[in-house]
Amino acid sequence: MQFTAWSRDLRVTADGTGVVSHVGAVLLRMLADRAGLTQAVSAGLARRNCWPGHDRGRVLVDLAVMIADGGEAICDIDVLRHQGEVFGPVASAATCWRALDEIGDMQLRRIGKARAQVRARVWALLGQLPAARAAGRDIGDGVVVLDVDSTIVLAHSDKDGAAPTYKHSYGFHPILVTCDNTGELLAIKLRPGNAGANTATDHLAVLEQAVAQIPAAHRRHLLVRGDSAAATHAVLDWLVEQGKRRGRRVEYSIGWAIGEPERTAIAGIPTSAWSPAINADGGIREGAQVAELTGLLQLDSWPDGMRVIVRRERPHPGAQLSLFEEQDGWRYTAFVTGTKIGALQWLEARHRAHARVEDRIRTSKDTGLGRLPSREFAINQAWCTTVAIAVDLIRWLQLLGLTGDLALAEPKRLRYRVLHTAARLVHGQRRRRLRIPATWPWATQITAAFDRIAAIPAPG
Template identity: 80%
Template sequence: MQLTAWSRGLRVTAGGSGVVSHVGAALLRLLADRAGLTGALSAGLARAGRWPVHDRGRVLVDLAVMIADGGEAIADIDVLRHQREVFGSVASDTTVWRALDEIGAVQLRRIAKARAKVRARMWQLFGGPPTARAAGRDIGAGVVVLDVDSTIVIAHSDKEGAAATYKHTYGFHPILVTCDNTGELLALKLRPGNAGANTAADHLDVLAQAIAQVPAPHRRQLLIRGDSAAATHAVLDWLHEQDSKRGRRVEYSLGWSIGEAERTAITALPTQAWSPAIDADGGVREGAAVAELTGLLPLPGWPAGMRVIVRRERPHPGAQLTQFEHRDGWRYTAFVTNTPTGALQWLEARHRAHARVEDRIRCAKDTGLRRLPSREFAINAAWCTAAAIAVDLIAWLQLIGLDSDLAKAEPKRLRYRILHTAARLVHGQRRRWLRIPTTWPWAEQITTAFNQITAIPDPG
């Protein structure tokens, strides 16, 4: 009887007033306004001679807030729209569809320009981006780390651009670039499912977009990380050219395929050439070692200064090994870098920190990227842009308004603890007050974040 006592006398009825939910979503909406993003998008999407009822910059920000709040379909905008007493006038799902349909290549460029402008302002407010870390230490003061990778987005219905993927699934194959320092999603390129993993033109396009998103004062020291799909002649030559520009240092750390030449060089390595690898905390990793192949490997046609570093480790049970690896029982991986100095163990640990991009991709899929709403490719590309803005808003909220575990929490946890919070709306002293229950464990974090966001200077 005691197990069900909680529901004794409980009744549910409509007709309540003064209570609103998803209060934390107001933090993201307010942050977009105070950062200047809403105004910048409004200016970028304005069309001469057109004065829509719902400003297109406001619509795009509200869509991004909805996505960050966990919305997976355009119709979910109703969660904000039906709380007019807090959010004011919010566009209907029909208007959102229309707004997305208006976004073409020109509008995407304008949106990217607006995002870059606002990002520069936000990084200035942060005092610069946090320092990226690997193996328990800073990668370098002032170094901005960009991680490029692709992923598969499953399509459960026939959509324009959806196709069979190399993983024997059906959907899309976007490439994205995240900033390891801040967690922002700088650039995302939606591609058909049958697009190649190592298509150099796509990598160059998305990397150029991502670098353009980095505020100019912070482009002087960049580290580009990626897997072997990015290690093509065209991409490496382009990165070498970027590194040659005056006043800029562009380093790279990209995965490298092991072929016959690499296997021959590995076989020729003396025992003393191997050094113990280090783990994510900076300690010695048992059963793993690193060595350099550069001097033993012919590299005609590749950029000057490119180094090849190999790692070996004992495979985990069930790992698929090549015939070469079966001979000595080691599993080998390699990467290339143009960093001229530094211990091999450190360079290899710095490269393995690229694995964090998988976490970023998972969070992006949990923030709008998993489900594309339309049959039309252009509308889905516009949706992806809104999802990228949503990821940025979450990252900015964590950097400027949250601390402790919430500053590192993934989107689902933030929604449960912050964004979906309910409160009572009270009118008094010519103001509206959102009263969060004092019993809510994260009430103080929400009010602190609100105060810090409202303290952001007016963008003018």
């Protein structure tokens, strides 16, 4: 009986009034409006002599808010729609479907321009762009780091573009670019499941979109990181050409496959040429070493100044090694870079920080990317773009509105503590007030976030 005593006098009825759930969705929607995103997307999707019942920019932003709030299906828009006292009219699921169906290549380009325009405003509001870090220190003053990678999105039904993947699963193989400084999802390209991991045209397309998302004032010094799938002549040549533009410096740090020439070169490295590697906090990493292979390889067909750096590390128990690695018991990885100045240990640690993109892919899948809603490829691509907006809204909320542990929390924790908070809606003095319970541990931080977002000047 002692275990049920707490609920003995508890009754549940469906006659409550003035109660609002998912208060954090109000924060996200207000942020989108105050930053100018809703207005910019609305202008981009406007059609001549067409006045839909629900503005398409408003619909797309509401979908992004719903996704950021944890919605996984378009019908989840009803969570916002049935709280009209706060949000006003919200489009139905059917209207949301139509809005996504209307988005083609031209609309995607216009949405991209709108996002870039608003991103410039948000970065200006930040005052100082957060620095990307590696090995316990900043990568460089004003350096914007772009991480490109691909992932598998599983499909559990026969959808347009779904196909067997190289990982022996079934679904899609999107490629995306994130900003390591801010955690934003700059660009995403949905691809069929059988798309090649090292398809240069796809890498170039998504990198061009990502660079276009960076405000012009911050394009002066870029670092592009990727795994070995991006190590193609076309991609590296493009990066070098980008670095030749006036007033722009572009560095790269790209994974490199270890083939027979690299194995031969590694075997010829004297023991004295290996230097200790450093770990994530800048200290010496036991059992790991780095060395340079550049002068031991034939690289005439690759960009001038390209360096090849190799790392070896004692593998963890149970790790699978190649026949070459089994000979000496080391596990080898390599990458290439055009950076001419810098200790090998630092350049290798800077490259290894690319692994953070895996966390961003994971959280993106938790923010709508893990479940594509439609059988039609075009609608799913529009959904992916909406996911990118949702990821950005979460990061903008953390950068502009939240502090402490909430500013660093992953989406699941942020939803549990902030976005899904309930409050009472009170009317009085021609105002509406959302009253969050004083006993809620994060109530003060939520109200402070509302004040900071409300203080953002309205877009012109």
